[in-house]
Amino acid sequence: MKKHYNIIIAGAGGIAQAAGLLLMEWSEVPPTVFIGNRTLSKALKVARWIEDGTTKPCTVKAFHLPVEGLTEEMKEILGQGDMLLDCLPGSLAPKIAGLAKDFHLHYANLTEYVAETIEITALAKDAPTGFILQTGLAPGYINILANLLFQQFCSDFEVDNADKLEFKVGALTSHAIAPHYYGFTWSPVGVATEYLKDTLVLRDFKKTRLPSLSERAAIIIDGITYEEDLTSGGAADLPDALAKKVGILDYKTLRYPGHYAWVEEQRSGLGNTPEAITALQHKMEAVIPHIEDDKIVLYAAVEGRDNEGTLYRREIAKQIQPQRVGRHQLRAIQIATAAPLLQSAQLMLESLSSGVVLQSQIDPQPFLNGNFIVPVYGKVLAPQKSLE
Numbered sequence: 001m002k003k004h005y006n007i008i009i010a011g012a013g014g015i016a017q018a019a020g021l022l023l024m025e026w027s028e029v030p031p032t033v034f035i036g037n038r039t040l041s042k043a044l045k046v047a048r049w050i051e052d053g054t055t056k057p058c059t060v061k062a063f064h065l066p067v068e069g070l071t072e073e074m075k076e077i078l079g080q081g082d083m084l085l086d087c088l089p090g091s092l093a094p095k096i097a098g099l100a101k102d103f104h105l106h107y108a109n110l111t112e113y114v115a116e117t118i119e120i121t122a123l124a125k126d127a128p129t130g131f132i133l134q135t136g137l138a139p140g141y142i143n144i145l146a147n148l149l150f151q152q153f154c155s156d157f158e159v160d161n162a163d164k165l166e167f168k169v170g171a172l173t174s175h176a177i178a179p180h181y182y183g184f185t186w187s188p189v190g191v192a193t194e195y196l197k198d199t200l201v202l203r204d205f206k207k208t209r210l211p212s213l214s215e216r217a218a219i220i221i222d223g224i225t226y227e228e229d230l231t232s233g234g235a236a237d238l239p240d241a242l243a244k245k246v247g248i249l250d251y252k253t254l255r256y257p258g259h260y261a262w263v264e265e266q267r268s269g270l271g272n273t274p275e276a277i278t279a280l281q282h283k284m285e286a287v288i289p290h291i292e293d294d295k296i297v298l299y300a301a302v303e304g305r306d307n308e309g310t311l312y313r314r315e316i317a318k319q320i321q322p323q324r325v326g327r328h329q330l331r332a333i334q335i336a337t338a339a340p341l342l343q344s345a346q347l348m349l350e351s352l353s354s355g356v357v358l359q360s361q362i363d364p365q366p367f368l369n370g371n372f373i374v375p376v377y378g379k380v381l382a383p384q385k386s387l388e
Contacts, residue, residue, distance in 0.1 A: 001023070001027035001028060001029055001030075001031055001346055001349070002028045002029060002350075003029055004029050004030075004031060004032070005031040005032075005082040005083060005349060006031065006032045006034070006080050006081045006082050006083075007023060007031045007032070007033050007034070007081070007082065007083050007085060007345070008033075008034045008036065008077060008078065008081040008083065008084045008085065008105070009033060009034065009035050009036065009085045009087055010036050010037075010065060010084060010085065010086050010087060010088050010096050011036075011037060011086070011087030011088040012035055012036075012037035012039070012042040012043045012045070012046040013087060014186075014331065014333070014334050015087045015110065015136070015334060015337050015338050015341070016035065016046060016085075016087040017046050017049055017050065017334065018325075018330050018334035018335055018337070018338035019085055019087065019338040019341055019342060020033050020035060020046065020047075020050040020060060021049075021050050021053050021054060021325055021326055021328060021330070022325060022335070022338050022339065022342055022372060023342060024050060024054035024056050024058045024060075024326070025054055025055065025056060025325050025326045026325075026342075026371060026372055026375065030054075030056050030057065030058055032059045032060075032061070033047075033050065033058070033059070033060045033061070034060075034061050034062075034063060034077050034081065035047050035050075035060065035061070035062045035063070036062075036063045036064070036065030036074070036077070037062075037064075037065055038064070038065055038066060038067050040062065040063070040064040043062035043063065043064070043065075044062040046062070047060040047061065047062040049328070052327065052328075053325070053326045053327045053328035054326045054327070055326050055327065056326075061077075063077055078099060078102075078103040078105065079103060081103065081105050082105065082106065082349060083105060083106045083107070083108070083345050083348065083349055084096065084099065084100045084105045084106070084107045084108075085108055085109075085341060085342075085345060086107065086108065086109035086110065086111075087110060087341075089111075089187070089189065089190075090109075090110075090111030090112065090113035090116050090190070090193075091113065091116065093109050093111045093113065093116045093117075093119075093120060094116055094119045094120055094123065096109070097109070097120045097123055097124060097131060098123060100127075100129065100131070101123060101124060101127045101129070101131075104128055104129055105129055106129045106130045106131075106132075106345070106348045106349060107124070107129070107130070107131045107132070108131075108132045108133075108135050108341055108344045108345050108348065109133055109134070109135065110134070110135060110136035110140070110337060110341060111133075111134065111233075112134065112138070112139050112190070112193075112194060112232065112233025112234060113193070113233060114197070114200070114232065114233055117133055117134060120133060120356070121133070121356050121358075124355060124356050125355055125356060126355070127354060127355060127356075128354055129354060130348040130351070130352070130353035130354055130355065130357055131355065131356045131357065132344045132345075132347070132348050132353075132356075132357040132362075133356065133357070133358060133359075134233075134236045134237075134358070134359060135340055135341045135343075135344035135345075135359075136337040136340055136341055137169060137171075137296065137298075137333075137336045137337045137340060138167075138169040138234040138251065138253075138298075139233060139234050139235070139236035139251075139359060140236075140337070140340040140341070140344075140359065141298075141336070141339075141340040141368075141373070141377065142167045142168075142169050142234070142251070142298055142300060143167065143234075143235070143236040143237075143238055143251075143359040143360070144340075144359055144362055144364045144367055144368060145167065145298075145300050145316060145364070145368060145380065146165055146166075146167040146238065146300045146302075147238065147241075147242075147359070147360055147362075147364050148364035148365065148368060148380065149165070149300055149301070149302040149314055149316065150162060150165050150242065150245075150246065150302050151364065152314075153302045153304060153312070153314060157304070157305075157306040157307065157312065158306070158307055159304065159305070159306065159307055160245065161205075161244075161245045161246065161247070161304065162245070162246050162247070162302050162303065162304035163246075163247045163248065163303050163304045163305070163311075164246070164247060164248045164249070164301070164302065164303040164304070165202075165238070165242065165246045165248070165249045165300075165301075165302050165303075166248075166249075166250065166252070166299075166300065166301045166302075166303075167234075167251055167252075167298075167299070167300040167301075168219070168228050168251070168252045168253065168254050168298065168299045168300070169234065169251075169253065169254060169296065169297070169298045169299075170226060170253060170254025170255060170296070170297045170298075171185045171186055171294065171296055171332075171333050172185070172254070172255070172256065172294065172295055172296070172297060173185060173291045173293060173294055173295075174293050174294070174295060176256045176259070178258065179258075179262050179287075180259060180262045180263075180284070180287060180288050181255070181256040181257070181258040181259040181262065182255065182256070182259045182262075182288055183288060183289055183290065183291035183294075184284075184285075184288055184289065184290045184291065185290075185291060185294040185331065185332075185333045186333050186337075188281050188284060188285050188288075189277065189278075189281050191281075191284065192277045192278075192280040192281040192284065193232065193233075193277050194212065194231040194232045194233055194234070194253065195212055195213060195231060195263055195267065195280065196212060196232075196267065196270065196271075196272040196276055196277055196280060197212060197232035197233070197272055197277075198210060198211055198212060198232060198272065199211075199212050199230045199231060199232045199233070199234075199235065199250070199251070200235050200239045201230070201235065201239060201248075201249060201250040201251075202239050202242065202243060202246050202247070202248060202249035202250070203247075203248060204247060204248075205243065205244050205245070205246065205247050206243060206244075207239045207240060207243050210230055211230075212229070212230050212231050212232050212272075213229045213230060213231070213260060213263065213264065213267075214229075214230055215229060215230050215250070215252075216228070216229040216260055217229075218257070219254070219299070221254075221297060221299050221317050222317060222319070225257060226254045226255065226256065226257070226297070227254070227255050227256070227257050227258075227259065227260055228252040228253070228254055228255075229252055229253060229255070229260050230250060230251070230252055231251070231252065231253040233251075234251030234252075234253065235249070235250065235251040236358065236359040236360070237358040237359055237360050238359065238360055240360075241358075241360030242360070254297055254299070263280075263284075266280060266283045266284065267280050292331060293322075294322065294331050294332045294333055295319060295320065295321055295322075295332050296318075296319065296320035296332045296333060296336045297317075297318075297319050298317065298318050298319075298320075299315065299316070299317045299318075300315070300316050301313060301314065301315040301316075302314050316380070318377060318378070320332045320335070320336045320376060320377065322335075323335050323375075323376065335376050336376060336377075339372045339373055339375075339376040339377070340372075340373065342372040343367060343370040343371075343372040343373050344362075344367075346370070346371075346372065347362070347367065347370075364380075365380075368380040
């Protein structure tokens with residue numbers, strides 16, 4: 001951030017923590033940050049954590065964000081805010097987006113929930129401020145990276161379509177044990193949701209809906225074998241934006257071999273209702289531990305033919321490790337999610353866009369080389385065409 005802003009963060013979990021700390025450490029002009037949570041003590045704890053962790057002068061204020069209604073304190077804070085970062089569970093996103101619209105705030109969220117994203121898109125279409133949606137890791141960074149690969153492929157090979165566009169992310173632990181081969185590094189309800197709700201893909205250049213966990217395959221990335229499978233939400237709006245341009249497009253989640261077979265046993269007969277999501281979450285939480293030592297593995301690829309019919313494939317793979325920021329060590333999932341959220345927020349504040357901005361509408365090259373992104377993901381350079 002190159003000027004002073006008042007940034008409101010809704011939520012006091014791990015991503016909210018990381019976002020607050022990155023704002024202080026990596027903004028040219030540190031903002032004033034307001035942390036709101038339904039449990040005030042948790043918001044106060046996060047505010048102190050940010051203050052203790054930053055090496056820069058900072059102002060961090062905690063406030064009570066009730067489940068229902070508005071307090072006078074909230075009205076005052078919302079009235080002076082520039083940007084509202086929604087780090088709450090996705091089910092609450094329409095409510096928080098409504099506050100942003102009512103108080104003329106720019107808004108950014110993280111949720112992969114499809115129905116809530118559609119609801120916010122309708123709510124914010126005539127808003128005077130900007131609403132940038134699904135801005136985290138997946139959906140978020142991975143979609144912009146995939147879109148860049150597609151754009152560069154078409155430009156370099158002078159074509160207007162591709163056979164395949166694949167993008168995959170795994171939030172993983174360094175080690176995994178039987179029978180589940182997994183450890184929670186982020187929200188268990190988010191994991192259960194993406195395993196049960198349908199996913200949007202392109203097949204034969206047309207958008208279609210497929211069941212999650214219905215196209216499992218093995219993939220080797222940097223010499224390590226993972227399993228990939230369809231999960232909901234990660235494709236963001238690319239199936240709409242690239243229909244008729246890409247034959248096969250999908251988002252898949254990466255896991256260690258054996259995990260998906262175990263999940264299939266747990267979700268047998270559950271369906272994909274809200275009750276089923278809760279049931280699967282409880283089944284997983286009963287045996288899967290929460291683990292602090294994590295890593296992010298991501299992969300994107302485009303495949304197609306040049307105008308002479310030769311088949312080409314371009315791939316990018318990255319691994320994100322925990323990283324020290326200021327005086328705190330951030331987990332990989334925290335920093336990999338918070339950085340794209342803040343790059344999106346900066347984009348919104350500096351462009352002063354209005355209405356809804358989706359992932360396909362973001363100019364990939366400047367975003368992927370932005371000041372919040374590069375320290376986490378590194379630079380993304382245009383590939384060099386071979387000379388023949």
